[in-house]
Structures are given as structure tokens and as C-alpha cells.
Amino acid sequence: xxxxxxxxxxxxxxxxxxxxxxxxxxxxxxxxxxxxxxxxxxxxxxxxxxxxxxxxxxxxxxxxxxxxxxxxxxxxxxxxxxxxxxxxxxxxxxxxxxxxxxxxxxxxxxxxxxxxxxxxxxxxxxxxxxxxxxxxxxxxxxxxxxxxxxxxxxxxxxxxxxxxxxxxxxxxxxxxxxxxxxxxxxxxxxxxxxxxxxxxxxxxxxxxxxxxxxxxxxxxxxxxxxxxxxxx
Ligand SMILES: Nc1ncnc2c1ncn2[C@@H]1O[C@H](COP(=O)(O)OP(=O)(O)OP(=O)(O)O)[C@@H](O)[C@H]1O
Numbered sequence: 001x002x003x004x005x006x007x008x009x010x011x012x013x014x015x016x017x018x019x020x021x022x023x024x025x026x027x028x029x030x031x032x033x034x035x036x037x038x039x040x041x042x043x044x045x046x047x048x049x050x051x052x053x054x055x056x057x058x059x060x061x062x063x064x065x066x067x068x069x070x071x072x073x074x075x076x077x078x079x080x081x082x083x084x085x086x087x088x089x090x091x092x093x094x095x096x097x098x099x100x101x102x103x104x105x106x107x108x109x110x111x112x113x114x115x116x117x118x119x120x121x122x123x124x125x126x127x128x129x130x131x132x133x134x135x136x137x138x139x140x141x142x143x144x145x146x147x148x149x150x151x152x153x154x155x156x157x158x159x160x161x162x163x164x165x166x167x168x169x170x171x172x173x174x175x176x177x178x179x180x181x182x183x184x185x186x187x188x189x190x191x192x193x194x195x196x197x198x199x200x201x202x203x204x205x206x207x208x209x210x211x212x213x214x215x216x217x218x219x220x221x222x223x224x225x226x227x228x229x230x231x232x
Contacts, residue, residue, distance in 0.1 A: 003030040003031040003032060003033070003184075004030060005028035005029065005030045006028075006029065006030055006031055006065065006066055006154065006155060006186060007028060007029050007052070007063075007064070007065050007083070007155055007186075007188070008027075008028040008062075008063075008064050009025070009026060009027055009028070009052065009061065009062065009063045009064075010026040010061055010062045011024050011025075011026060011060065011061035011062065012024070012025045012026065012048070012051065012058060012060070012061035012062075012063060013058070013059045013060030013061050014047060014048065014050075014051035014056050014057065014058055014059050014060075015047065015056075015059065015210075016047075016056070020059065020210070021044045021047040021210050022044045022047050022048045022051065022207070022210045022211075023210050023211055024061070024211060024212075025048060025061075025205070025207070025210075025211065025212045026061075026212070027203075027205050027212070027215065029155065029186045029187070029188055029203070030186060031154070031184040031185070031186050032181050032182070032184050032185070032186060033181070033186050033187075033202045033203060034177065034181055034186065034187040034188075034189060034200050034201045034202050034203070035186075035187070035188045035189070035201065035202075035203045035204070035205060036189050036190075036191060036197040036200070036201030036203070036204045036205070036218065037049070037188065037189070037190045037191075037204075037205050037206075037207065038190070038191055038192065038194070038197060038204065038205075038206055038207070038226065038229070038230065039206055039207035039208055039213075039229060039230070040208070040229070040230060041192075043207045043208050043209060043210065044207050044209075044210040045159075045190040045207055046087075046088050046159055046160075046190060047210075048190075048207070049085070049087075049157055049159050049188065049190055050087075051063075052083075052085075052157060052188065053075055053078060053083065053085035053087075053157060054070075054073060054074055054075035054077075054078045055075055055085075055087075057071075058071045065078070065081055065082075065083065065155075068081075079151075079153070082153050082154040082155060083153060083154075083155045083157065084148050084151045084153035084155070084156045084157065085148070085156075085157045085158075085159075086144045086145065086147075086148040086156075086157070086158045086159060086161065087159050088159035088160045088163070088190070091140050091141060091143070091144035092132040092133075092135070092140045092143050092144060093132060094131065094132050094133025095131065095132075095133060096131070096132055097128065097129055097130060097131055097132065098124060098127045098128050098129070098130055098131075098132050098135070098143060099128040099129065100132075101132045101143055101147060102114060102124075102128075102143070102146065102147055102150070104147075105147060105150070105151060113150040113152065114146070114150055117146045117149060117150060117176070120172045120175070120176060121142055121146060121169060121172060123139065123142065123169075124139075124142060124143060124146055127139070136164070137163070137164040138163070138164035138165040138166060138169070141160075141161060141162070141163055141164055141165050142165055142169055142173075144161075145158065145161050145173055145176075149176055149180070152180075152185070153185070154184075154185060154186065155185070155186050155187070155188070156185065156186075156187050156188075157187070157188045157189075158187065158188075158189045158190070159190045160190055160191060160192065161173060161189065161191070162191065162193045162196050170193070170196055171199075173196075174196060174199040174200050177189075177200045178199075178200065181200075187200070189201065192230065194223065194226060194227065194230065197218070197226075198218065198223065201218045202217065202218055203215075203216070203217055203218060204216065204217075204218050204221060204226065206226065206229045208229060213229060214226070214229060
């Protein structure tokens with residue numbers, strides 16, 4: 001039996017100022033489930049995620065977390081409530097070292113939560129003393145992924161986590177997500193990498209021009225139907 005939803009949004013509308021980008025989108029995620037959001041460039045995936053995280057106002061519809069109305073809660077309060085978010089861009093503090101970036105959120109220099117992540121991503125341990133601004137785009141994404149995963153939030157939202165990341169590390173990211181969903185954590189992941197989504201997502205929501213055009217369980221929809229929505 002499926003767990004009841006923990007995050008639910010219905011008829012959601014959001015955008016920038018008077019410009020509405022996302023219209024009438026509904027969805028949910030439950031403990032142990034991964035909702036994948038996909039679609040071509042510019043269809044509103046990041047905009048939707050920013051509104052769920054509190055970085056953009058919800059202009060219409062409902063948004064609830066464990067039954068509580070989230071719409072007026074600022075981002076830091078959503079994080080405190082259990083919703084972690086890794087944006088698509090500006091993911092690290094370039095002037096700080098990798099180590100400082102990692103411990104910024106946790107507030108302790110040494111934390112056992114990073115041990116498993118370092119074992120899986122040795123590259124990060126090797127670069128602890130380096131300025132994060134000197135990392136490649138893919139390495140920055142990996143750093144952002146590790147930092148967000150270490151928060152161990154009940155819901156983690158990731159915006160294109162695999163962008164620029166090496167294939168072997170993409171596989172390891174998928175393993176990390178598998179392990180913690182088995183423990184009941186849930187995810188919402190915006191991705192264009194269909195293979196990665198196939199590896200992790202239980203449910204999928206496809207956007208086009210800000211509207212939901214396809215939605216359902218990943219294995220029921222199948223790759224062909226999803227690919228058709230990614231072709232320009
Ligand atoms: N800060 C902003 N101000 C105004 N419009 C914006 C802003 N950011 C994005 N947009 C517009 O909102 C629309 C959706 O952008 P969004 O970044 O959500 O798309 P996306 O599906 O995440 O695309 P990508 O896959 O390229 O990241 C686009 O038309 C974009 O130009």
C-alpha cells in the first residue's frame with residue numbers, strides 16, 4: 001500500500017511578477033517516492049520548483065505539507081519544516097572552500113553524515129581545501145548534491161542535479177537516492193536526463209508551456225511516451 005502524500009499541490013499557478021509561467025499544475029509526493037519533473041527547456045520546471053521551495057510566490061492554487069498550508073511560509077521555514085532544495089544554478093559559494101561549503105548548513109566541521117558521501121564521491125574529499133569557485137560545473141553540482149543530501153530532509157528537491165556530472169557519479173547519485181528512499185525519504189527531481197529519471201523516479205510529471213501534459217507512474221508511462229515530450 002502507498003503512503004499518503006506528504007507534499008501536495010493543486011491547480012498551482014506561479015511566475016515572475018505579472019508573467020504567469022506555470023498554470024493549473026497538480027501533483028504530490030509521498031514518503032519513499034520520487035516525483036520526476038521533466039520537459040523541454042523553458043517550459044517552467046525550475047519555476048515550479050522555486051515556488052514549491054518558497055523562492056517564488058504561489059499566485060494561485062493550493063500547496064500543503066503534511067496537511068499544513070505552505071503558501072505563505074518563507075524558504076527558511078520550509079527547510080525547517082523538512083523540505084530541502086538544491087537550485088539549478090549558483091549552487092555553491094565560490095569564495096569558500098569545498099569544506100566550508102559542506103559544513104555551512106550543518107554547522108559542525110566534522111559530521112558523520114558526510115562519511116558515506118565521501119566514500120561514494122572521493123573526488124569531494126580530495127578537493128576539501130580547494131575554493132569551490134575553482135571546481136568544474138559538474139563538480140559543483142556534486143558538491144551541492146552532497147550538501148543537500150546530508151541535510152537528510154524528509155523531502156529533497158533537486159533541480160537538474162546531473163547537469164555536467166560524469167556518468168559514473170550520476171550512477172552513484174542514483175544509488176544514494178535509492179538508499180534513502182528505502183528509508184522513507186522522498187524527492188522531487190527536475191531532470192532532462194531520462195535514464196537518470198528512469199533509475200530513480202516512481203512518478204513523473206511532464207510540463208509543456210507551463211501546463212502538465214502527462215502524469216503518472218514512471219513504469220506505466222514508459223520511455224517512449226516521455227521521450228516524445230522531450231523532442232524539440
Ligand atoms: N527571473 C525570471 N524573470 C522572468 N522570466 C523568467 C525568469 N526565469 C525564468 N523565466 C521564464 O520562465 C519560463 C520558464 O523558465 P524555467 O527556468 O522555469 O524553465 P525550465 O523548464 O526550468 O527550463 P530549463 O530546462 O532550460 O532550465 C521561461 O520562459 C523563462 O524565460
